[in-house]
Amino acid sequence: MPQVLEFKLPDLGExxxxxxxxxxxxxxGDVVAIDQPVVEVETAKAMVEVPCPYGGVVTARFxxxxxxxPVGAPLLTVAVGxxxxxxxxxxxAEAESSGNVLVGYGTGAPAARRRRVRPEAxxxxxxxxxxxxxxxxxxxAGAVPAEVTGEGPGPxxxxxxxxxxxxxxxDLDLRQLTGSGRDGLILRSDVESAIRAAAxxxxxxxxxxxxxxxxxxxxxxxxxxxxxxxxxxxxxxxGAVADKLARSRREIPDATCWVDADAxxxxxxxxxxxxAGGPSAGPKVSVLALLARIxxxxxxxxxxxxxxxxxxxxxxxxxxxxxxxxxxxxxxGLVVPVVRNAQDRNAESIGAEIGRLTEAARTGKLTPAxxxxxxxxxxxxxxxxxxxxxxxxxHPEAAMLGVGRILAKPWVHQGELAVRQVVxxxxxxxxxxxxxxxxxxFLRYVADCVERPALLLRTL
Numbered sequence: 001m002p003q004v005l006e007f008k009l010p011d012l013g014e015x016x017x018x019x020x021x022x023x024x025x026x027x028x029g030d031v032v033a034i035d036q037p038v039v040e041v042e043t044a045k046a047m048v049e050v051p052c053p054y055g056g057v058v059t060a061r062f063x064x065x066x067x068x069x070p071v072g073a074p075l076l077t078v079a080v081g082x083x084x085x086x087x088x089x090x091x092x093a094e095a096e097s098s099g100n101v102l103v104g105y106g107t108g109a110p111a112a113r114r115r116r117v118r119p120e121a122x123x124x125x126x127x128x129x130x131x132x133x134x135x136x137x138x139x140x141a142g143a144v145p146a147e148v149t150g151e152g153p154g155p156x157x158x159x160x161x162x163x164x165x166x167x168x169x170x171d172l173d174l175r176q177l178t179g180s181g182r183d184g185l186i187l188r189s190d191v192e193s194a195i196r197a198a199a200x201x202x203x204x205x206x207x208x209x210x211x212x213x214x215x216x217x218x219x220x221x222x223x224x225x226x227x228x229x230x231x232x233x234x235x236x237x238x239g240a241v242a243d244k245l246a247r248s249r250r251e252i253p254d255a256t257c258w259v260d261a262d263a264x265x266x267x268x269x270x271x272x273x274x275x276a277g278g279p280s281a282g283p284k285v286s287v288l289a290l291l292a293r294i295x296x297x298x299x300x301x302x303x304x305x306x307x308x309x310x311x312x313x314x315x316x317x318x319x320x321x322x323x324x325x326x327x328x329x330x331x332x333g334l335v336v337p338v339v340r341n342a343q344d345r346n347a348e349s350i351g352a353e354i355g356r357l358t359e360a361a362r363t364g365k366l367t368p369a370x371x372x373x374x375x376x377x378x379x380x381x382x383x384x385x386x387x388x389x390x391x392x393x394x395h396p397e398a399a400m401l402g403v404g405r406i407l408a409k410p411w412v413h414q415g416e417l418a419v420r421q422v423v424x425x426x427x428x429x430x431x432x433x434x435x436x437x438x439x440x441x442f443l444r445y446v447a448d449c450v451e452r453p454a455l456l457l458r459t460l
Contacts, residue, residue, distance in 0.1 A: 002081035004059055007052050009069050012043055012368060019043045020068045020236055030058045032078065039075060042236050042332075046371055047364040056080035064163075064181060066188050068235070163188050170195050199228060237333040248395035251311070256390040257439055258426035261447040262413065263406050266290060267421050269453040273347075287406070288326065288380055289351030294449045295378055295401055296322050296343045297456055302442040304434040305399040306375050316433050325374030325394060326354060327381075328361045335361055336394055338374040382406065388424045398433045401446065402426040423450065 009019060019041035026038045037049040038058070056078040063069050163186060167174050172194055179186035234242050248254075266287070274284045299306045299322055307318045324342035328335050337357035339350055360366045377394045382405035389402050404424040411420035427443040449456045 002056065002079040004077050004079050005054050005056075006077050007038075007054060007075050009041075009071050009073050009075050010050065011071050012041075012048060016043045016071070016368065018068050018070045019048070021063045021065050022047065023065060024061060025049070026058050026061075026076075028058050028061060032056065032058060041069075043368060046366045046368050047332075048367065050075070052076070052078065054078040054080050064185060064187055163191055166191050166195075170198070172198070196230070237335065241334055244395050245392050248392050252309075252393050252395065253431045254393050254428050255431050255436070255439070256426055256428045257436065257443055258388060258402075258424060259443055259447050260422055260424050261450045262411055262420045263423045263450050264413075264421045266450050266453050267406070283348075283352060283355060285347050285351045286354065288378070288403075289347050289354055290453075291380075291401075291403060291446075291450075292324055292326070292339065292342060292350045292354070292378055293345075293347040294446055294456060295324065295376065296345075297449065298442050298445045299376060300343065301445060302434075302438055304438050305429060305442055307398045307433050308375070308396045309398070309430065309432055319375045321375070323373050323375045324350075325377040325397075326357075327377065327379040328358060330361050330364075332364065335366065335371060336374060336377060337361055337366060337370050338372065340373070376400070379403065382423070388426060390426065391428055393428055393430060397430075399427060399429040399439075399442075401443075402428065425450070 012019060020043075021039060022042050023040040024038070025040060026032055026036075032038060032052055032055060034055040035051040035053065036055075038052045039050050041048050041050055052075075058076055059079050060077045062074045062076060069075070164174065166188065170191075172191060174186055174191075177186050177190055177194055178184070180190055181187045233239070270285060270287060270290060303318050304316075306322055307316055309315075310317055321341055322343040324339045325336040326339070328337060337354075337360070339345070339353045339357070342350055345353070357366065357370060360370065374394060374397060376397055377400040379389070379391050379400055380403045381389045381391070382403050385405055387404040387407070389404070391400050391402050393400050402425065404426075406421050406423045408419050409422040410417055411422055412418075413420055425443060425447055427439055427446075429439045
């Protein structure tokens with residue numbers, strides 16, 4: 001007789017306590033192999049494919065796509081035992097469990113082919129029966145479809161309590177909505193679309209002041225009338241960024257200093273480096289990689305800025321290793337991937353790692369480990385076409401170097417006016433870890449290396 005095992009949302013590490021279901025990778029009735037990814041979730045740090053440690057038949061899924069689940073909440077149930085081995089043609093599901101909870105966010109083995117349970121394999125009163133788990137509130141469908149249990153007319157869509165609550169708050173009749181989920185399940189996005197449609201219809205047919213508060217957010221305009229607005233939940237990456245920035249502003253007494261630098265020689269050095277290897281050379285070294293290398297050299301001279309503040313102990317903790325973060329804008333919002341042990345890397349190695357992390361950010365494949373543990377951040381806001389900024393420190397770090405666009409400008413060079421490539425550099429720092437003299441010394445050293453790259457070679 002197969003045994004039904006419950007797989008709960010595992011601890012994803014880095015202090016994460018919840019995750020949002022982005023996409024189910026299996027359906028009820030599928031045969032899954034041990035450590036096969038079964039669901040894609042989004043945490044406050046990354047998109048993660050979660051592998052199931054059991055091999056067998058999926059008997060229930062809990063949580064619709066878009067729902068947030070706390071760590072430890074049921075994800076799905078799997079019937080393991082002899083039926084799994086019989087139904088898996090390649091034998092991938094013969095063992096019941098790997099014992100793993102979250103194997104590096106997925107093991108290296110390829111995911112097994114999705115297979116459905118054959119109705120004839122479980123039909124009949126005397127045949128093997130897959131025990132059904134009682135669905136928890138918010139389960140995507142009834143415990144097991146009819147073709148698995150042999151009971152009932154078919155799957156029963158169970159609407160999430162959160163979705164029902166949202167509908168009640170906005171006086172929506174769920175019976176009047178058409179669900180876009182599997183088996184016609186009404187999702188949160190369906191309810192939110194209906195809310196927006198109702199708000200638009202009301203705004204068109206009534207004065208602004210008559211729009212129900214439950215259907216929209218109202219703000220007073222300069223003309224004294226009310227303006228209809230849209231509520232956007234602060235969750236996922238956006239919510240995590242908001243929390244971190246707000247905490248930084250609350251806790252860190254930051255200050256900013258800046259300087260213009262002549263980057264002409266730096267650009268020439270980069271061109272020489274990238275042209276020296278010929279067509280068979282490796283990836284090109286980016287300006288960001290060169291600036292990152294300059295930062296590691298500057299932090300070796302001014303270690304106060306590679307530190308954090310322990311408020312409970314009232315101590316400044318100077319960190320030995322430089323884990324260099326760089327700000328990257330993605331479709332999911334602002335993320336800060338981290339180049340680990342940057343102090344031990346040359347510009348080429350740093351550039352290669354930046355390239356790998358940037359591609360992972362673009363495709364949504366950054367892991368929580370890729371986004372955690374930074375000690376200093378490099379923020380290249382020049383890619384947005386702006387010259388300067390006073391960024392918020394990436395808590396709990398102590399400083400951030402900002403880099404504006406590199407632009408041809410008139411500049412006094414060797415006593416004469418000339419057109420040079422000029423960049424504005426800014427340093428935002430935690431005034432608790434150092435005074436302005438240290439911050440100014442760090443920024444001046446960075447600027448000197450930008451203007452005279454050979455200085456970096458001489459001081460290594």
